[in-house]
Amino acid sequence: MGGQYNNPKKNRSTDDNRSGNLAGEEAPRMLPISDTFRMLRPIQIHLITCAFLTGASAVAGFAPYLAIVEIARALFVAANAAEAASTVWIWVGIGAAGAALRLIMLGLSTHVGHNADAEMLHHLRGQIVKRLGVLPLGWFRAAGSGQVKKAMTDDLEAMHELFAHALGAVVGAAVSLAVGFTYLMLVDWRMALITLAVPVLAAITYKMAMRSLPAHMSRLLTAEGRISSASVEYVDGINVVKTFGGTKGRILARFDEAMNEHTEAYRAWVAGHRNSSAMNRVLGSEMVLLGVVLSAGLAFVSAGWLAVADLLPFLVVGVGLPTAFGPLIHGSQGVRMARMAAGHIGSLLSREPLPEPSEPRQPRDNRIAHEKVSFSYDGLTQVVSEIEAECKPGTVTALVGPSGAGKSTLASLLPRFYDVTGGAIRIGGADVREIGSKTLLSSMSLVFQEVMLLRDTVKENIRIGRPEATDEAIYEAAKAAQIHEVIERLPNGYDTMLESGGGGLSGGERQRLTIARAILSGAGIVVLDEATASLDPDSEAAVQDALAELTAGKTVIVIAHRLHTIKSADQILVLDGGRLAERGKHEELLAEGGLYARMWEAQKRGESA
Numbered sequence: 334m335g336g337q338y339n340n341p342k343k344n345r346s347t348d349d350n351r352s353g354n355l356a357g358e359e360a361p362r363m364l365p366i367s368d369t370f371r372m373l374r375p376i377q378i379h380l381i382t383c384a385f386l387t388g389a390s391a392v393a394g395f396a397p398y399l400a401i402v403e404i405a406r407a408l409f410v411a412a413n414a415a416e417a418a419s420t421v422w423i424w425v426g427i428g429a430a431g432a433a434l435r436l437i438m439l440g441l442s443t444h445v446g447h448n449a450d451a452e453m454l455h456h457l458r459g460q461i462v463k464r465l466g467v468l469p470l471g472w473f474r475a476a477g478s479g480q481v482k483k484a485m486t487d488d489l490e491a492m493h494e495l496f497a498h499a500l501g502a503v504v505g506a507a508v509s510l511a512v513g514f515t516y517l518m519l520v521d522w523r524m525a526l527i528t529l530a531v532p533v534l535a536a537i538t539y540k541m542a543m544r545s546l547p548a549h550m551s552r553l554l555t556a557e558g559r560i561s562s563a564s565v566e567y568v569d570g571i572n573v574v575k576t577f578g579g580t581k582g583r584i585l586a587r588f589d590e591a592m593n594e595h596t597e598a599y600r601a602w603v604a605g606h607r608n609s610s611a612m613n614r615v616l617g618s619e620m621v622l623l624g625v626v627l628s629a630g631l632a633f634v635s636a637g638w639l640a641v642a643d644l645l646p647f648l649v650v651g652v653g654l655p656t657a658f659g660p661l662i663h664g665s666q667g668v669r670m671a672r673m674a675a676g677h678i679g680s681l682l683s684r685e686p687l688p689e690p691s692e693p694r695q696p697r698d699n700r701i702a703h704e705k706v707s708f709s710y711d712g713l714t715q716v717v718s719e720i721e722a723e724c725k726p727g728t729v730t731a732l733v734g735p736s737g738a739g740k741s742t743l744a745s746l747l748p749r750f751y752d753v754t755g756g757a758i759r760i761g762g763a764d765v766r767e768i769g770s771k772t773l774l775s776s777m778s779l780v781f782q783e784v785m786l787l788r789d790t791v792k793e794n795i796r797i798g799r800p801e802a803t804d805e806a807i808y809e810a811a812k813a814a815q816i817h818e819v820i821e822r823l824p825n826g827y828d829t830m831l832e833s834g835g836g837g838l839s840g841g842e843r844q845r846l847t848i849a850r851a852i853l854s855g856a857g858i859v860v861l862d863e864a865t866a867s868l869d870p871d872s873e874a875a876v877q878d879a880l881a882e883l884t885a886g887k888t889v890i891v892i893a894h895r896l897h898t899i900k901s902a903d904q905i906l907v908l909d910g911g912r913l914a915e916r917g918k919h920e921e922l923l924a925e926g927g928l929y930a931r932m933w934e935a936q937k938r939g940e941s942a
């Protein structure tokens with residue numbers, strides 16, 4: 334195995350509007366209930382059982398209230414305590430049995446809910462990881478790790494909230510309300526409607542307060558996302574910010590912008606629901622409900638419409654009804670959040686995988702042919718147009734051109750970070766889409782500017798190039814990459830643990846380590862993205878020597894920004910606006926006096942200035 338995943342050239346920021354539809358950052362979207370339920374297919378039975386048990390526990394939990402009312406009623410109407418005693422004891426028994434049953438069923442439903450939770454999270458994690466394994470690498474380039482992290486942590490946490498808490502809360506509260514209200518209707522339907530009117534009005538004002546929540550929530554979440562990327566960007570770039578321009582740095586400006594947007598979004602949300610929220614608090618208070626029930630009840634009693642004993646259910650059960658609204662509302666919020674999370678996870682799981690050939694072909698050799706290759710990120714703008722080129726084994730092809738000309742995009746089509754939208758790229762006669770992705774990636778080494786090292790020993794970091802390689806082969810590769818002596822000087826030599834960023838090694842050393850990895854893989858094709866751009870002259874010389882070892886006899890494609898590094902390339906392809914503007918060797922292109930010659934002159938002037 335040799336496909337090298339040194340970190341791709343750039344991490345495009347997630348709010349970069351160039352990200353297009355391949356980039357994949359989407360505004361949060363709530364998944365319809367039916368789709369959410371379908372996504373939860375593996376635990377549907379558990380969820381139904383959990384809901385049933387919670388509902389049954391709510392019914393059982395009503396018994397103690399009923400018992401209180403009936404005991405009071407018995408004492409109220411009986412001529413003496415002895416006459417009421419047997420009725421009272423029966424209701425004490427019913428109340429106690431109901432309370433015990435409620436606890437048992439609640440315990441069972443919590444048990445089933447948590448089991449379902451563990452099973453579903455395991456299932457979803459597996460699905461996400463499986464999908465990540467088949468997504469085009471370009472998606473990771475554009476969306477970064479943010480989307481994956483969000484799905485794996487925040488979204489799964491929201492789903493956990495649904496299974497473990499929200500579902501039970503919603504079902505329990507809804508059943509309590511239904512049972513309580515039905516009972517009150519049976520006692521006196523007019524009083525029941527008056528009792529219910531207060532929490533209903535409270536619910537309407539709540540609904541009004543929350544009406545604009547989805548739009549505001551979406552805006553708030555987007556603003557929060559921007560704040561977190563701006564914070565990361567700020568922390569990453571703190572040296573630059575402090576050195577140049579302090580608080581006036583562009584990065585800080587982006588951070589300020591994100592903060593302002595968040596404050597604005599929050600202010601808009603608060604302004605939109607201030608009055609209805611205040612109304613909701615008044616109507617939702619138990620004192621207000623008690624006042625209404627008592628006044629209406631006494632009026633009914635004095636009008637002879639209601640027996641005094643029948644006022645009791647409204648004072649005991651009716652006044653307690655709104656307590657179910659709290660869990661109902663919080664539970665519904667949990668369900669809403671979980672549907673948002675399900676929407677995000679669903680869109681991740683439904684991303685198109687990289688199509689694998691049904692009958693994979695093997696490349697004959699390492700000859701690369703570009704046949705009228707075109708590509709567009711968004712289906713509208715052609716970023717690469719009709720490129721015709723051939724890269725022979727044992728030769729170096731340089732891609733040059735102004736910024737944004739399409740060099741990186743063209744290079745990323747070869748390992749199928751993205752699939753061409755027109756034409757074809759062939760390796761050894763086989764279209765890259767007809768070569769199995771494992772074979773394709775192991776046929777090439779990709780070395781980019783930003784180096785990707787894993788949190789592992791130096792030795793294992795090199796061994797990723799070829800997992801079955803012996804230690805001797807690793808030392809040989811490190812020697813060829815001019816990094817062996819540096820490694821020997823590390824505290825534990827080849828067994829020294831590296832941090833994920835490769836801390837403790839200089840930029841040039843990190844790069845030579847990844848070149849050693851690429852040398853070890855022995856892949857016949859090498860794609861380099863101007864690997865020496867950010868190094869000092871000494872490191873650059875060492876890296877250039879290492880690269881010479883890596884590329885000898887291979888088919889090499891190098892994306893070059895500094896033209897002096899590719900003067901001796903076998904062919905130079907000059908891209909401009911995605912098209913092949915010129916092609917030839919250095920001297921030929923200078924003689925042509927076109928774009929390349931102008932870029933060469935400009936760079937020479939820049940170097941001597």
Ligand SMILES: Nc1ncnc2c1ncn2[C@@H]1O[C@H](COP(=O)(O)OP(=O)(O)OP(=O)(O)O)[C@@H](O)[C@H]1O
Nearest residue numbers: 351352353475710716735736737738739740741742
């Ligand atoms: N993930 C992406 N989504 C949408 N558009 C993109 C993406 N990556 C690059 N582009 C656009 O495609 C065009 C070519 O970009 P590319 O990075 O390939 O150019 P380049 O020649 O390598 O530039 P540079 O020298 O600055 O690295 C540019 O207009 C760029 O904005």
